[in-house]
Amino acid sequence: MNEKQRLEAQQVESTNSSDKKSAKDYSQYFETVLQAPSLKDAKKRGKEEVKYHSDFQISEQFRNMGDGRKFYIRTYGCQMNEHDTEVMAGIFMALGYEITSTVEDANVILLNTCAIRENAENKVFGELGHLKTLKKERPDLLIGVCGCMSQEESVVNKILKTYQQVDMVFGTHNIHRLPNILHEAYMSKETVIEVWSKEGDVIENLPKVRRGNIKGWVNIMYGCDKFCTYCIVPYTRGKERSRRPEDVIQEVRQLAAQGYQEITLLGQNVNAYGKDFEDIQYGLGELMQEIRKIDIPRVRFMTSHPRDFDDRLIEVLASGGNLMNHIHLPVQSGSTEVLKIMARKYTREQYLELVAKIKAAIPDVSFTTDIIVGYPNETEEQFEETMSLYREVGFETAYTFIYSPREGTPAAKMEDNVPMEVKKERLQRLNSLVNEMSAAAMKKYEGQIVEVLVEGESKYNPEVLAGYTSKSKLVNFKAPKTAIGKIVKVRITETKTWSLNGEMVEELVEVN
């Protein structure tokens, strides 16, 4: 099925039973609907095999679209979004647009949004409010909303009702359609909506403008099939689909040849890599085994799901080399009962067993994690189990969140007897522990020599350079600017809760 046929097929689907309501809603507000989103449709996982397209091209008719025009993209949320922004920037540049770092200068503004928690969404609505003034002053300005929020029916409805300054809404599966969407928006006075509810295919050869030339992101898979009961991602990002190993390896080789010092392999659930291949038995372990042979100093991957973290991967990680000894392994809760309600598909004991297995294979490993507190009906005892698990694993740091109900997910329908003050108090207690253990982990570096990949000047003092260790610890130190982009040795002179201070000892690796 080509793209046009696919779009037509989906339009047909959207007018039948499951999407009647949204079809009716949308028609009240505008005429140009290419495709409206539906969380219900997103949940219906197709059995169709994933199609790979390597023929992405900018059509002749769009080639000069960007002449004399500038684009600005603001990115919210995770690395996946950051990387999608790099792809959209690549498409803009291929269309002849110039990049700008201020909204005032821009002819097109895109907000690449995140739907993971309510406060992420509120930030975007706030920003849209600010942009209204700009749109009034310059009616020819195009404003677009893309990313995960665009996949939600309620958000699209709200934009149409309340945020008429928005010209385009497009989804996470529609990024490669950016030229057509822009074209449509220039031609039409109505809001252009193109959001495919069901997963897209895998599109290769998309242009990219990467941020910086030291660290690069490489998508290895898209989507998530885990359906944890709190999480909106399986709906907004579609089903799991892996890029072919040869495409991933080629991209990493290119980055290595360009002098990149570090790559991070990206996916919502990277440990499920390859499960969707029908012709080969190939998982993340095999992929890492190939990638570790490539001449690039540092390789990371995120985000892992404990359930799919297999022995083959542990074995490959244990062989070290350019594979970093830091694993981000979201646990979410330390209580088996809560984990069950979250549908995480592992128990506290299984998580601890996995951690023990990894520690035995890689003695110098460090763990970080994600935790949600205040899940519906979480008891004090269950919360204490999270605290005790945190200590038992010895996490070096964590991203901690208060549970935020997401419309369309099973947890949003659960009754909840935990008052917000209790949730906030639990978050505070957890954060105190996180701080305490982070400071303790940092303390161990006092007087030690660490290898730091130097990323640039410190945010707070241009006299100071900043970079990260193999275990992702931020280090600030004085050194000549020539150290930027290199891996250097730094002696740690002072430790803080979230960062280390030091002095450079020597440079290690030259950038080609």
Ligand code: 5AD
């Ligand atoms: N509420 C709070 N936190 C959430 N996360 C995902 N969904 C929610 C939600 N509804 C957190 C999880 C996940 C991280 C990226 O965001 O901890 O690992």
Ligand code: SF4
């Ligand atoms: Fe969300 Fe769970 Fe998938 Fe992670 S594994 S993206 S938390 S559904």
